[in-house]
Amino acid sequence: MEELEETLKDVPVQITQDGALIHAFHAPYLTGDILAERIGLIPENTITEQIGDLAAKLRPYQMLGVRWMFSLVLKGAGGVLGDEMGLGKT
Numbered sequence: 106m107e108e109l110e111e112t113l114k115d116v117p118v119q120i121t122q123d124g125a126l127i128h129a130f131h132a133p134y135l136t137g138d139i140l141a142e143r144i145g146l147i148p149e150n151t152i153t154e155q156i157g158d159l160a161a162k163l164r165p166y167q168m169l170g171v172r173w174m175f176s177l178v179l180k181g182a183g184g185v186l187g188d189e190m191g192l193g194k195t
Contacts, residue, residue: 146172147179
């Protein structure tokens, strides 16, 4: 519940008699976890085979991001991986 409250701080919400409305543009904020669960992640060893020596240089959170991006591509979807500055995205 706390996570939902934090998310809603970032999303403009319009309160009506029927409930709360958010713009479709902001829907991924609320559905992102559901989508991530449905997409699933490909095994780490599959990534290691694809990127070779680079895999040994990735930190665990970077490997997770790479696995997520590969999973999206294999399912015909796309995504943008963003994170805080200084975490080695480049």
